[in-house]
Amino acid sequence: MMQESGTETKSNGSAIQNGASGGNHLLECSLREVRSNGETPSVEIGAADLAHLQQQQALQVARQLLLQQQQQQQQQQQQVSGLKSPKRNEKQPALQVPVSVAMMTPQVITPQQMQQILQQQVLTPQQLQVLLQQQQALMLQQQLQEFYKKQQEQLQLQLLQQQHAGKQPKEPQQQQVATQQLAFQQQLLQMQQLQQQHLLSLQRQGLLTIQPGQPTLPLQPLAQGMIPTELQQLWKEVTGSHTAEEAASNNHSSLDLSTTCVSSSAPSKTSLIINPHASTNGQLSVHTPKRESLSHEEHSHSHPLYGHGVCKWPGCEAVCEDFQSFLKHLNSEHALDDRSTAQCRVQMQVVQQLELQLAKDKERLQAMMTHLHVKSTEPKAAPQPLNLVSSVTLSKTASEASPQSLPHTPTTPTAPITPVTQGPSVITTTSMHNVGPIRRRYSDKYNVPISSADIAQNQEFYKNAEVRPPFTYASLIRQAILESPEKQLTLNEIYNWFTRMFAYFRRNAATWKNAVRHNLSLHKCFVRVENVKGAVWTVDELEFQKRRPQKISGNPSLIKNIQTSHTYCTPLNAALQASMAENSIPLYTTASMGNPTLGNLATVMREELNGAMEHTNSNGSDSSPGRSPMQAMHPVHVKEEPLDPDENEGPLSLVTTANHSPDFDHDRDYEDEPVNEDIE
């Protein structure tokens, strides 16, 4: 069991990187971006940007082909020079696209598929245009192939001539070809860089947004072999006759799918669901000023970060009277900096976590339906969020812990969700999953749940979502003990608290239980007290306070924000913010704060924080050693013994819901069984 958990951790880590076999990493990454857009509508990229991406991919494909050609040339040279490897050449004919490329490459659409697309009328003209552009990119790719084919033929001819001529040196020709290829490669690279810069600038402007729950235009699944001319013809027909209908039926189609997505063709269908927003600015790289201004206008109606005159950037809510001022605000307040990057990252992680959770719940639902003989080919490729409304009742009651008020987003239930790398090295997600060892100072790994989704739902979130809580075992153990009426717990009761409060601890029991015992023994702050019935564990608070020379690791600006924001935040809120900052979690301010349902986790968070800001408070007069930063920040509210969660939460006076969750009323001991069934 322990080994299982161990290997699970490791394999999950590596699985992220092993998405496809070999080949061009850049290609894989960018393709995966778009692909994941199709399957998991977590990241919204404007269609124009998407088109850029696709073009970029085409270029990368071209590069891949180039490399392939070079390899083949090398092989042929080897042949010429006597190092024959006929088998290899048989297996790799001159024009064969490498498997990894073929698998990942957007391919030309068959007429049938195109017809299907048109009949289903799920694409707006803009989307079709994007599609068309993609096809054109593929045409370019084909032309490139042709080019290299000819080039290679030429080379072969030359080599043959050399063979026949015998002693002629072959360097010149090779060099010539190599030079040509090099020049071309450089051109490609330049174009690529330009596009990356464009993406970057889009991100800086906030136009390249990341948002949960909104599918984007996935073009990847539309695969395989349609002749571009046919497509263009189709396109003409389409733009002539279907435009209005499609525009009108576009939303309907996604809605309909959302409620009827049970057929086996669901994947392809859902993959065609278009984000209305993406379609509004579905321009391609053919950027005319007109179009940009148009898309700007359209943005004002549908920009996901702008609504009701308010900036919807997580935690912002700045009032912007019109779209222009919003853009201004976006550029000034949410420029590309550490903070925005971190916020983006968190948003991504939120989405991915939700996707993960959804995937699991869907699997459960599938199993349940199978068990109950309900005939349904459960949408493997994800229904729209809307349609979950119809199924949520079932999944909620039946699955043991389904996140209730959390937005559901489609995802692929199988493979680990790939990190969505956003743009060129601007935002990167490292290990996104809640597996692997907690490293408390691991700033960007465990900030998943405490975030923009709704910070007030932390407790419920952890109860339901299998998210690793970003707290140390010691803090959690302490919290468990302090929550108990007697401020003492047996080991088993501590176990139960863990499983009750955190869905995460309902699996891998052997691992974390061992860790709990280890922590109990290791830390002086946990005192074992012999009892009549046995032994109970208590907390030596002094010792606990001693053991924390931790510092905040992260963005100093965040810390500054935290320190300055306490004027209007309760101690708890400040603690939450600080705790978030400790995990590089962006500062979410008043709107999402102050919910009395925050629960006792806030205490854990604060204690996690205790001392964490000691060093960052060095400019303050209040930060004497031994005094927690919370005390430094709120000397009035926080007492020297911030033990009782019911007392020290200031105005918020947390509701203790820990022992009243309907799901966990009984001290059920979660053992290893769910581990096995849940292993991804």
Place this chain on the structure above:
DNA sequence: CCTTTTGTAAACACAC
């Protein structure tokens, strides 16, 4: 590079 903190794994002892 060293130290500290934390998490994980595992071996071992002991009691029931």
Place this chain on the structure above:
DNA sequence: GGTGTGTTTACAAAAG
């Protein structure tokens, strides 16, 4: 002998 509890050691990762 199996299981739960508790202790201890070793190691790795992350961060200062």
